[in-house]
Amino acid sequence: MTFVRIRRSPLAFLPLAALALLSVMGCEAEEDEVVSAIQLEVSEVEHEGFAQPAGVVVDPENDVYLVSHINGSPAERDGNGFISRISPDGEVLDLRWIDLTGTDRALNSPRGMAIRGDSLFVVDIACIRIFELATGIDDGYTCLDGVSYLTDVDVGPEGSIFVTDAGLESENGVLQPTETDAVYRIVLAEGRRGATLGHGEEMGNPMGIAVGSRGIFVTTSGSGELYALTPAGDKTSIFPPSQRELAGLVFLPDGSFVFSSSSDGTLTMVDAGGQVTDLAEGIPDPQGLAYDVARHRLIVTSPGENRIFFLDLP
Numbered sequence: 127m128t129f130v131r132i133r134r135s136p137l138a139f140l141p142l143a144a145l146a147l148l149s150v151m152g153c154e155a156e157e158d159e160v161v162s163a164i165q166l167e168v169s170e171v172e173h174e175g176f177a178q179p180a181g182v183v184v185d186p187e188n189d190v191y192l193v194s195h196i197n198g199s200p201a202e203r204d205g206n207g208f209i210s211r212i213s214p215d216g217e218v219l220d221l222r223w224i225d226l227t228g229t230d231r232a233l234n235s236p237r238g239m240a241i242r243g244d245s246l247f248v249v250d251i252a253c254i255r256i257f258e259l260a261t262g263i264d265d266g267y268t269c270l271d272g273v274s275y276l277t278d279v280d281v282g283p284e285g286s287i288f289v290t291d292a293g294l295e296s297e298n299g300v301l302q303p304t305e306t307d308a309v310y311r312i313v314l315a316e317g318r319r320g321a322t323l324g325h326g327e328e329m330g331n332p333m334g335i336a337v338g339s340r341g342i343f344v345t346t347s348g349s350g351e352l353y354a355l356t357p358a359g360d361k362t363s364i365f366p367p368s369q370r371e372l373a374g375l376v377f378l379p380d381g382s383f384v385f386s387s388s389s390d391g392t393l394t395m396v397d398a399g400g401q402v403t404d405l406a407e408g409i410p411d412p413q414g415l416a417y418d419v420a421r422h423r424l425i426v427t428s429p430g431e432n433r434i435f436f437l438d439l440p
Contacts, residue, residue: 160408160435168406169436171216177208178429181248181278182414183239185259189214191416191425192223193434194236194248201251201275201296207233209248209262212434214421224262231264238278238334238414242285249276249289254312268314274304278375280337286320287312290332290344307331309344309355323359330367334375334415336383345372345385352385364396374415374426384424386412393426393437409435 160168177197184191191212198204209224226232236250241259248255253269254276270276273291280288293307307329313320323342324332330349335342342355343364350368352375353361365372371389378384381398384405393405393412411430418425424437 160406162404162406164403164405165440166406167438169216169438171212171218171434171436172432173218173221175218175221176210176432176434178432179210179427179434180414180429181236181238182416182425182427182434183241183246184416184418184425185241185246186419188260189420190219191418191434192239192246193414193427194233194239196235196237196429198235199296199299200301201235201294202299203234203251205232205234207236207250209233209236209239209257214418214423214436216436224257224264226264231267235275237276238280238290240279240281240287242281242287247279247281247287249279251275254279254287254289254314256314268312270310270312272306273308273310274306275301277333278335280335282311282337282342283339286337287314288323288335288337288342290335292331292333292347293327293329294331303327303331303348307348309335309342311357321357321359323355323357324361333371333373333413334385336375336377338377340377340381340383343375343377343383345375347371347373347388350387350389373413376415376417376424378417379419384415384417386415386426388413388430393424406437 177195179193181194193210197206208222211219211223240247244259246257246259255267256265275292275294277292278290291308294301308325309323311321330346333347334345350370352365370387373388374386384395392407395403395405411428412426414427416425422439426435
């Protein structure tokens, strides 16, 4: 039986000082209790058909959220990935809106997504898949040589496509390094890289990318850092290497940005002035991030738990 369960409740609110005190005392939040340094409201969406929801993007024109599902081992060419359409109320409008299973154009391990005009771009291992945004009809693809695992995609202000290669491959269901870690700008018309902004192990297994007025920002799962890249490839550290596994990344219209750490279940916000806020902790396996401008809401995917969270900002 298919079902949808949406749980709405105010996030547990604690000032930063109290969070620090709890940590010192060795106290932890109850399982699945989301704790925030600011007053938020959370909605949790579950569906028995979810299969490792990883990427998410907001389609403002049609007022829906599009969610990619890995549905198998990461980076495995198993041909059973799919994309869902979900309403802002949490209703699963079409669980397998894009599902090409059983065809030679099947999705394998779809992750990050981005929208440009009437096109939806989806990264899937070594390929950038393109679909009609309104209908989900397959509209082509570009595959890149020498990449291992494309994890995220974004569109620059001028329309350029940027992708991250985490430099990982699946061996018996376990991700192993390939040293192809990279960030690329893509020329889709010619099916090639337009520029290599960074390449090699020093890129730290790039996972998330956001491109906007603040520049080109990248999160990494291997080195646990967040850095900025210039179009020429110059790298500037914003959050230094750590033991965390950083994942999703999204810019907000006011110049702030939010990133997730899948290893410790946290979301961090940095405003335009550089003020850092521990936005939330206790979200299991937070990875994909998107922002709904109309509702001032963050959408967070949890592939390890087959859940999606909506966080309504004050």
